Amino acid sequence: MLIKQPHDIASSEITPESIYLRRREFMTGAGIALAGMAAPSWALAEKLDARAATPAMADKGFYTSEDKTPFKDVARYNNFYEFGTDKGDPARYADALTVDPWSVMVEGEVGKPGTYALEDLLKGIDLEERIYRLRCVEAWSMVIPWIGIPLHKLLAKVEPTSKAKYVEFTALYRPEEMRGQRSRFSTIDWPYVEGLRMDEAMNPLTLMATGLYGQELPKQNGAPFRLVVPWKYGFKSIKSIVKVRLTEKQPATTWQQLAPQEYGFYANVNPNVDHPRWSQKYERRLPNSLFDPNRIKTRMFNGYEAQVAHLYKGMNLRRYY
Template sequence: MLIRVGTDRPVASSDITPRSLWLRRREFLAAGAGLGLGLAGFGARAATSPYSTDEKPNSRADITSYNNFYEFGTDKSDPAAKAGRLKTKPWTLRIDGLVEKPADYALEDFLKPFSMEERIYRMRCVEGWSMVIPWLGFPLAEAIKRAQPQAGAKYVAFETLVRPEEMPGQRSFPKIIPWPYREGLRLDEAMHPLTLLATGLYGEPLPNQNGAPLRLVVPWKYGFKGIKSIVRMTLVAEQPKTSWNMIAPDEYGFYANVNPGVDHPRWSQATERRIGEGGLFAKRRPTLMFNGYESVASLYSGMDLRANY
């Protein structure tokens, strides 16, 4: 598949990564060997990417304290407060469905072949706020290629861990989400070079509240598509069920592309508030089509994005 990347990579990577961040990364490189993270390939080979935005990333404090991760509660401070008990080692990732090489991987083994890159992406939440996040990860496409999808595979379905004893939100009443949390992508969306499997942010392993140890990042879609703490990826022929679509199909579609022209039925999507910008008197900024990642438009040519929201 030929994917044209237009406006997303206008300048050299050295122009993009803020110096402070770059310095942090070098620090991590120096310390990396001694950290004993148990994640092969983590950090040590991280490279910057032409897909990164040159916008200023949010602080680590913002990114790690303001999260929607309903497995730990519905308040945005719940994940940071309650995700500490989640054990992410050992971690098993199942890849199955319409692939030539289905397998249950120990996460270290799964990650071994891939080299990590830093990708600084905008993240637009469906609730009307946004952040800029320096992820560490690798293209999902590489993982899918390794699994060797069969001809009939048209979608990828993802599932989050279900472990109520460590995830208090999964014990809550009423049931917020029919667990496990489920997400899905069309295969061409999954293969797009912007689509990332992330294992870290700010040059360090993902904190639990951000979806440790492995999460999806699809920067042109609303944040809820970025499923966290993934335990299963399944290649399938039919469009898979996705959690928010199951809860409220008129409010959350399968595609969930960021689109200022298609409102959520209960609030506008035309504008967003950039977290960490302007404090109590911050002004909203206009939301961009595909969250500014215009190069993905070709994936949807001929589709009615109003009907396929």
């Protein structure tokens, strides 16, 4: 399948750094000192490239030596249907989103339920920098230096009960700012909902991201708080999260309800299970073009098989897709 290239988007249409850097004082106070956060993205990328990964980082899956996707492609080629279905819509329209202040409701099977200011929820947990692949079900992929906190540390803070078997995430519903939610052509039952099994949520790879490429998360990439699950397809990594609920029952996720014949609960990257409308055996790494497709073979669990295959031992992965 030919992957449509990002439209040429004027720099003025991409979220200004001055907006998403307003919260950088929190980023520094939370335990990560990113010198030069206001530097151009190419300078930050150069700084990240100069860092040597330890063997332990690579063994745990927190780092890949693959070429990183340029920031300009990461920031302007997105699936974020709350702002529209075109890959360029989030960068065009996400500036309308208000991300400060931000609060997250925690409820369900936890010892410490409540509505937390994002700063309070993350307080005391050091931010980490990890370089993960992100694979989209439409056969394109990126490699992104993410900044965030391991989900298991956040969950420990709110004290899950013994009844907690799943974690459900709910995204922001604010149609006055998110034009895709007020579109009469949308078939999605807003707000967007995703979920993980508890052992998936507790896996060290699962990250709650607050930034990328050494700066705060751009609005079009899910600011200020999103999920990143690197061995699953990108639609699993829900953006702009406002509610986390721990539950005994498997949550009904958005795409599973909308098209169950195409999207299952697990959404694990599996080259042996095709999407009904296209093959999953290959992917196109961004950036690419008609003459340089940058086409590579899809790896099981997106290349994280050593870290996560044990979670699905004995499961029929063609049935539980």
